[in-house]
Amino acid sequence: MKQYKVESVGLSDKVYSNIKEMILNRDLIPGQKLVQEEVAERLGVSRTPILSAFSKLEKEWLVKNFPRRGYYIYEMSLEERINLFEIRLRLEPLGARRAAEFGTEEDKDELLKMVNNADSLAETKDFAKFNKHDYEFHKLINSMSRNEMLSNMISSYNIISLSNQNIESIDFKLSIIGHKKIAQAIASGNPDLAEEVMKNHIEGGLVMLKDHK
Amino acid sequence: MKQYKVESVGLSDKVYSNIKEMILNRDLIPGQKLVQEEVAERLGVSRTPILSAFSKLEKEWLVKNFPRRGYYIYEMSLEERINLFEIRLRLEPLGARRAAEFGTEEDKDELLKMVNNADSLAETKDFAKFNKHDYEFHKLINSMSRNEMLSNMISSYNIISLSNQNIESIDFKLSIIGHKKIAQAIASGNPDLAEEVMKNHIEGGLVMLKDHK
DNA sequence: TTTTTTTATTTTGTATACAATATATTACAC
DNA sequence: GTGTAATATATTGTATACAAAATAAAAAAA
Numbered sequence: 001m002k003q004y005k006v007e008s009v010g011l012s013d014k015v016y017s018n019i020k021e022m023i024l025n026r027d028l029i030p031g032q033k034l035v036q037e038e039v040a041e042r043l044g045v046s047r048t049p050i051l052s053a054f055s056k057l058e059k060e061w062l063v064k065n066f067p068r069r070g071y072y073i074y075e076m077s078l079e080e081r082i083n084l085f086e087i088r089l090r091l092e093p094l095g096a097r098r099a100a101e102f103g104t105e106e107d108k109d110e111l112l113k114m115v116n117n118a119d120s121l122a123e124t125k126d127f128a129k130f131n132k133h134d135y136e137f138h139k140l141i142n143s144m145s146r147n148e149m150l151s152n153m154i155s156s157y158n159i160i161s162l163s164n165q166n167i168e169s170i171d172f173k174l175s176i177i178g179h180k181k182i183a184q185a186i187a188s189g190n191p192d193l194a195e196e197v198m199k200n201h202i203e204g205g206l207v208m209l210k211d212h213k
Numbered sequence: 214m215k216q217y218k219v220e221s222v223g224l225s226d227k228v229y230s231n232i233k234e235m236i237l238n239r240d241l242i243p244g245q246k247l248v249q250e251e252v253a254e255r256l257g258v259s260r261t262p263i264l265s266a267f268s269k270l271e272k273e274w275l276v277k278n279f280p281r282r283g284y285y286i287y288e289m290s291l292e293e294r295i296n297l298f299e300i301r302l303r304l305e306p307l308g309a310r311r312a313a314e315f316g317t318e319e320d321k322d323e324l325l326k327m328v329n330n331a332d333s334l335a336e337t338k339d340f341a342k343f344n345k346h347d348y349e350f351h352k353l354i355n356s357m358s359r360n361e362m363l364s365n366m367i368s369s370y371n372i373i374s375l376s377n378q379n380i381e382s383i384d385f386k387l388s389i390i391g392h393k394k395i396a397q398a399i400a401s402g403n404p405d406l407a408e409e410v411m412k413n414h415i416e417g418g419l420v421m422l423k424d425h426k
Numbered sequence: 427t428t429t430t431t432t433t434a435t436t437t438t439g440t441a442t443a444c445a446a447t448a449t450a451t452t453a454c455a456c
Numbered sequence: 457g458t459g460t461a462a463t464a465t466a467t468t469g470t471a472t473a474c475a476a477a478a479t480a481a482a483a484a485a486a
Contacts, residue, residue, distance in 0.1 A: 059272035
């Protein structure tokens with residue numbers, strides 16, 4: 001299995017970001033149990049920082065705690081996935097709008113570069129890879145929004161959203177076309193357009209979700 | 214000082230809900246430090262469940278951790294408060310819309326009762342009391358929305374929003390009038406109207422915030 | 427005095443210890 | 457064999473222990 005990097009100060013953050021990344025990589029899948037001692041040993045820490053990390057992850061809906069029975073990767077029902085899309089449908093357009101307003105030129109270039117390098121992804125059908133790309137794309141936009149709460153909020157929820165998405169309910173090509181429209185709207189500094197195309201993009205995902213069971 | 218009730222199974226939840234309630238009551242104010250041993254002793258627990266609780270609270274922006282220096286009640290800048298209002302402006306109308314759609318008759322009655330009992334609050338100028346009322350009002354609506362993520366999300370952020378609000382930037386009477394309109398729109402099962410009046414209500418708060426420093 | 431340096435105390439972050447519960451395994455009845 | 461009771465093992469939740477760092481207090485220098 002792939003070795004994960006550690007980007008943190010405290011051991012708790014180390015655990016936290018490791019689990020997050022493993023979920024995004026689909027090395028941890030919904031319903032899977034997280035045994036504290038196992039994670040602790042794998043990362044070379046005690047169970048104390050594990051507890052803090054899991055508590056944080058729980059608040060982000062990435063894991064769910066069943067008292068006395070442990071922590072499990074959050075498994076979303078269809079209803080929950082739809083409900084989360086409704087939230088994203090409200091928040092991501094705001095992020096895109098603000099990105100168009102407040103994003104730096106460097107960020108906008110980065111965003112354009114990202115979508116231009118993504119064409120190959122549409123063909124490969126590498127689900128985990130596409131997931132990470134999709135996550136990073138939305139994350140960059142939201143970080144450009146200069147609203148840290150908004151940014152953190154959406155990034156968190158997008159992880160578990162992607163984690164619970166099945167490959168049939170994604171149209172890789174359509175998604176990447178959407179990303180291009182969004183990137184261009186943001187790069188051209190058009191808040192209204194950015195908001196609108198982002199809304200369409202998320203709505204597209206919601207329709208796919210509802211259709212494919 | 215008032216004695217707080219405990220509504221939980223684990224000790225970590227006990228600490229978690231206690232701190233939350235104390236923030237809402239303004240017994241803990243922005244910038245104030247939370248010394249782990251003090252909280253532990255006050256609640257009769259060890260420092261272990263404190264850590265988990267603080268980690269959760271941090272993810273909800275109720276507290277902020279400064280490595281090796283401890284946890285502090287989150288102190289928001291004006292910009293952050295405005296940014297949070299922008300988020301609420303997107304999410305709360307969704308909650309109101311869904312409350313009108315999915316709320317039970319019992320909940321709707323409860324909501325109407327709540328606003329009818331609130332007239333006295335406009336006069337008293339008891340800030341902590343008004344805060345709690347405002348919190349409970351919005352919380353009920355969001356719990357009626359049958360979108361648990363949305364509900365939890367907004368409730369969390371409303372606590373720290375209220376905690377960081379100063380009395381000058383609230384118009385008690387106007388706020389309660391707004392609540393009445395919202396409650397009536399929801400109770401009459403009108404999603405479009407509910408969404409609109411909620412949007413107006415939050416926008417009113419945002420204007421007050423921007424005006425009063 | 428006021429400022430700086432040194433020493434003592436407090437507080438944090440992590441590791442370990444332990445009791446209570448949950449899960450797995452074995453033994454036994456049918 | 458299959459199902460149930462008894463036992464053993466593993467896992468959790470909490471408490472305690474301890475080293476490292478931060479803060480406070482005391483001593484020394486200006």
